[in-house]
Amino acid sequence: MIYVLPGSHAVNIVTILSVAGEFSSASSRLLGNEALIRRTIRSMCKPQEILMGDMKYSGQLLSVSGRGALKSVRLRKWAYPVLKELEADEYYKKTFGSKRFTGCIKNKDRNYRVAECLMMFLRSGIEFRPYMLPKLQNQEMKIVVPIKPSFYLAKDLKKLDKDSLPKTQFTRVTGMLFIGRKPYAVYNTRGSLMKWNGAGENKTIENLQSIARMNAARDDLDAAIMFYGNEKTAIDTVRDIRANEHLDLGFINIYQKIHFIPLGDIGVRQLQLFLRPKWWEKVISYLFEDNGEPIGYFNHDAVIDGMEILCFLDGDVTRLIRFKNAVMTNKNRFGIVCFPHQEKIIKEFFEIEIPLTVVSMEKVEKIISGEAE
Numbered sequence: 001m002i003y004v005l006p007g008s009h010a011v012n013i014v015t016i017l018s019v020a021g022e023f024s025s026a027s028s029r030l031l032g033n034e035a036l037i038r039r040t041i042r043s044m045c046k047p048q049e050i051l052m053g054d055m056k057y058s059g060q061l062l063s064v065s066g067r068g069a070l071k072s073v074r075l076r077k078w079a080y081p082v083l084k085e086l087e088a089d090e091y092y093k094k095t096f097g098s099k100r101f102t103g104c105i106k107n108k109d110r111n112y113r114v115a116e117c118l119m120m121f122l123r124s125g126i127e128f129r130p131y132m133l134p135k136l137q138n139q140e141m142k143i144v145v146p147i148k149p150s151f152y153l154a155k156d157l158k159k160l161d162k163d164s165l166p167k168t169q170f171t172r173v174t175g176m177l178f179i180g181r182k183p184y185a186v187y188n189t190r191g192s193l194m195k196w197n198g199a200g201e202n203k204t205i206e207n208l209q210s211i212a213r214m215n216a217a218r219d220d221l222d223a224a225i226m227f228y229g230n231e232k233t234a235i236d237t238v239r240d241i242r243a244n245e246h247l248d249l250g251f252i253n254i255y256q257k258i259h260f261i262p263l264g265d266i267g268v269r270q271l272q273l274f275l276r277p278k279w280w281e282k283v284i285s286y287l288f289e290d291n292g293e294p295i296g297y298f299n300h301d302a303v304i305d306g307m308e309i310l311c312f313l314d315g316d317v318t319r320l321i322r323f324k325n326a327v328m329t330n331k332n333r334f335g336i337v338c339f340p341h342q343e344k345i346i347k348e349f350f351e352i353e354i355p356l357t358v359v360s361m362e363k364v365e366k367i368i369s370g371e372a373e
Contacts, residue, residue: 002043002061004052004082009040011086014061016118017075018088019129019153021096022108023115025064025071030119030263041073050078052085070108074101091131113188114153116263117174117227121151123268124275126177130156136215143181144215149275151177151186154204161207172201176208176221179274183212183221185255188263191229193236196244202254223257225274227267234260235348242321252318260315266341269361270315279368280314286367287311287337287359299323300334307333307355312342313364324350339364 004010012031016023028037044062059078066072075083075092083089101107121128128151134144136152138160154175172194177184185208187194209221228234241258244250251258259274261267273279288302288309299322300308310323320336327334335355336346343358366372 001049001051004050009037010044010061011082012122013037013041013044013073014075014079014082015086015088015129016115016122017062017073017079018083018086018092018131020111020115020118022072022074022101022111023119024069024108024112025073026069027112027116027119028073030116030123032123050082052082055081055085057081066103070103070105072101072108088129088131091129109190113190114174116190117151117186117188120227120261120263120268120271121177124271125149126151126275128153128175136160136211138211138214141214141217143217145178145181145212147180149177149179151175157208157211160211172196173204173208176212177225178212178216180277181216181218183208183216183218183223184259185221185224186227187224188227189229189233189237190227190263191233193233193240196240196251201251205254222255223259224255225259225261225271227261227263229263231344231348234262234345238317238320238345238349241317242324245321252321256318257314257316258318260317260342260345262341266339266361269365270339273314273364273368276368282368283313283364284311286372299326301337307335309334310336312336312338312346313359315342320346320349 002010009031028034028041031037041062041064045060045064047058047060049056049058050061060076061079061082062073063076064071064073080089083092118128126149127133130153133150133152134146136144136157152175154173157176172187174186174188177186185205205221209219212218212221226237228237241251245252247253261270284301288304299310299319301311302309308327310319312320323334326332335357337357337359338346339361340358343356346356347354363372
C-alpha cells in the first residue's frame, strides 16, 4: 500500500513526470535524499493499493526501463487518477498520451535535461507546471507572466511562433525563467560539453525576447542560467565559451551574463539567492562597504589597496572571462570572491596561482537576510 500525500516524494515524482514525460534514474538524487527517493521509486513500481485523499484503487504508478545512463523512470496508466487530482491529466494526455517514448539517445537526453531543470525549480519553489501557469500569447502587449518566479518550457514557447519552429527546434535552451518578470534563458549541460549552434540559438533568443516583450513588458533577455553536472563539465564549458568569444554568434556575445549553477543541493541554494530581492546589491555592499564599484560598470566589483576584486558568487562566467582578459593583459593585481564549489573551476580556468576569498553559502544567506555580523 502506498499513500500519495500532498508535498510527498511520490507527488513530486508524478509532478515532474507530468511535465517532462520521463527522467533519468540517475537524476533522482536531485529530488532530495537519494536513498529515500530511490526507495520511493521502487515502491511506486510495484502493483499495490494506492491511497490519495478519498480515492482508493489498485495499480502500478511507475515503470523503470533501460540500462545505465539511459535508464528511464516513466508513468504507468494507473497514474492517471493521481494526475487528475493534481489537475495535470489533460496536459499529460495532450502531450504524452499517445506518445511512444523512443530509445533515441538525443530525444532521451533532451527529456533528461528538461526534467533535471524542473527538479531544481521544484525544490527552489519556482512554478513550472504548464497547467498551473497563465498561457502566453503573441497577439498584443500585456502582462501575462505572474510576478512569482515562473518557468515556461521551450517546447511550449516554440508553439507560439510556428513559422520559426524549423529554425529553432534543435536549440539547446530548455525554457525561459521569469524572476520578478525578469527573463532568463535556461540551459543544462548535464555531464558533457554542450554543442553550440550559434545561428539557431540566436534565432531562438530573438523569439524568446519577443515573447518576453509581449507577455512581461520586458525587453532585456540578456542573461542565461546554465546548470552543470560536475566540475569538469563546468571547466570545459567555460574554456569553450572563451575560445569562441571572438565569434559573432558565440555564447558570450549572445548573453551578457551566463550564471553557472551546479545540479544538486548546493545548486538549489545558489538558485534560491536569485529569488531574493536585491540580493546581489546586499552582498556587494556588505563585502566591500565603500570600496564597491557601481554595479555592472566595471569588470570588477571593488578595488582594495590597488587590488581589483571580482565577486563570482552569482556564477557569471562572462564576467569571469572578461575579468581574466583584463587583468592578464594589464598585469593588474587581482583577487576573486567565490563559493567553495566554485573554487576548483576558477583555479583550473586561470591556470595560475590566484588569491581567492572563499565565502560559505550560509554566510551569504545570512547577509541577505540581515543576520550577518
